Amino acid sequence: MWNEQGFLRISIAATIVIAALGIIFGILSGSFSIAFDGVYSLADAAMTGLALSVSSLIVKSAQRDALSRRVHNRFTMGFWHLEPIVLMLNGCVLMTVAVYALINAIISILNGGHELRFGIAIAYSATTMLICVVMAIIGIRLNRKLKSDFISLDIKAWIMSGGISFALLIAFLIGFAVQPTPVAWVANYMDPIVLALVCLVMIPLPIGTVWKALTEVLLIAPVELKDHVDHVASETVRRLGFLSYRAYVARVGRATQIELYFIVPEGLPAKTVEEWDALRDEIGAAIGDESANRWLTIAFTADAEWAE
Template sequence: MSFKYLNLQTEDGILRLSIFTTILLAILGIVFGLIASSSAIIFDSIFGMIDAVMTTLALIVARLITKSTSKDFINNKLEKHFTMGFWHLEPIVLGLNGMLLIGAATYAFINSIDSLLLGGREILFEYAIIITLISIVVELNLGLFIKKANKEIKSEFLNLDSISWLISASMSFGYLVAFIFGYMIEDTKISWITPFIDPLILIVVSIFVIPMPLKTVKQALSDILLVTPSELKIHVDKVAKNIVEKYGFDSFRAYVARVGRGRQIELYFIVPKSWAPKKLEEWDLLRDEIEKNLGKDDPHLWLTIVFTTDFEWAE
């Protein structure tokens, strides 16, 4: 495995590390969960497997987006089928990932209530404590590392992934407290409680976990539905108004959307019919000025600028 493959300063490298660690922990968790007869540990491992699949999808989408913004993409076969890039896939994956996390936690909550009603479940606390300690160390450290690294990278995928690791760490900590308590009260007068520990702690953790991905799901749905981001719209309007006042256009129309990390902007400037004809090079220079004010160096900016004397073309 090359250093380039696991470059921890890039989005791709960190996501690969996350996938590898998730799969390893999930396998260990399933083995120890079966030995300990703990439904909480087994569920946590399956939860991890689901997360690994979604992180893999996130990695694929991130690579496609990177390629689509490169110069080589024009000659790529995918360009023939995705001429507008892959930004639209990012909120789809983020939304699906967040909804799966919420769904998994909701299932755990319902399943735990069912287990309580059936009298609980006896588990081997020694094995449960060992795998839980391993999980906490790995999950907490990786979650904090990704969160710190993402301050520079600023990726929504890494943001959700760090949240996922911290959620897993909080779940594991809850398990650890419960398992240690169960181990300590074995062969005591209150040992009748032990069958209920596994489902009870899963209920508490599920209630804590369910709301956490809601913000990501909300943002993903906004991107999918092309809800206009107010801050971006204000910025675009300000730039367009300055151009109108500077050059004497009649008016303008701006259409703005955020799709994942991509920003899609369409600007229509209404040109007075009394204006003398201009060379195409002059219009291009004006487009360059507008693009510069909107963020020319942003590879995720999709900008369309139209000059017309017909107001209907802008509607």
């Protein structure tokens, strides 16, 4: 069974193959939409490679060998913050490529379209659609277990690429069929029209990923996580007779960051370090999700300024 890095490597290799085929077949067939498919795949391969690098850094930071210790000494806060940055950049790049292609498609339509070698175009579309379907199915099955945002975005990219290939295939078949008919002039418009329609569908697809990544970059507190931490903290305050608490939460990529400060009464009877640690363990267990991706800080103080 592949892990996250293994799937991303295979995905990069397959994407590069499709990109090369798209550019070559786009030139041979005279199709802007096929050439766009190749350029789009090339951009997607570059972004997937960046995602793979970040994923490897995150995994390496959780290891305990000599190399990971040296890396951790330079990046003591980990690499989680890079994940939403890469996801946001990925989505923005793909949307930008699609917007540019849409503009070119509109210009081509206004200029009367262009002739196309439909046989080459049909062969390319069928081949790439098959590759996209296989990669999407593999990714979906794998991500049921891994639940990786990187793989999830890559699956969307494969589905989008497959949708492009399917739309191109249908359009090219229609263009090929109308060539010997009185409406043969329609064939000249098939390539730019289908490119424009595909771009209109593709442009909004990464918006959800970009927005989610932006909220993580801006450290906007997830409502459900904040409510859960508030509930645990307020119950602790009530049960132990503390004065109040301050909670700071964020979700950055696969990491959950939580800081809890409890304001205790002045003159509270002294506790041993072991007793405070036991209380932290109890609160941490109540919060849950204990893993290498949870960054939890719990502090106790009689001075509220330390918690602000």
